[in-house]
Amino acid sequence: MKSGDQRAFTVIYNRYWRLLYGHIYKMLRDEEDAKDILQDVFSGLWLHPEKIPETSNFAGYLYTVARHKVLNAIRKNKYKNDYLGALAAYATEASDETLQYIDSRDLMAAIEKEIASLPPRMRQVFELSRKENLSNKEIGKLLGTSDETVKKQIHKSLKVIRYNLKESGGAAVLLLALLR
Structure with missing residues (x-):
């Protein structure tokens, strides 16, 4: 995978995408957002294979990357909701x-x-x-x-x-x- 082997990437994708999607979906409860984050995780692997650490627990690494992306998405959504809430509160007052x-x-x-x-x-x-x-x-x-x-x-x-x-x-x- 680190050398840019497309077959290795395909094997990794086929082996882990369902499991990873399930974890992401459980955290977000939104199908489209879960798909977007899953795509981000795998595109990050493909575009930056040099960042993949030497690990014996590759599934754990993927889960950690996905969890960080989910937390970032939740944080961004929180800021958007705070902004809309402040705007709505002002509009009512x-x-x-x-x-x-x-x-x-x-x-x-x-x-x-x-x-x-x-x-x-x-x-x-x-x-x-x-x-x-x-x-x-x-x-x-x-x-x-x-x-x-x-x-x-x-x-x-x-x-x-x-x-x-x-x-x-x-x-x-x-x-x-x-x-x-």
């Missing part, structure tokens, strides 16, 4: 006049404008955290810096964005809720 004044495109444009105005490194860290849903540890490793530095950069970014949105008024209540 806001007056009709306010809702007519503000639409979602304006809100997203204001957020994006504030993110774009951040210093380059701070913006990069913020976007990796909030848009790519990477952990502080993952960002630190990617950028060659410590987890604590990443944490401080994100905190500073949120502080700057909140302040600027508060100063601009109008949609600040919703925007601040979205930037928890």
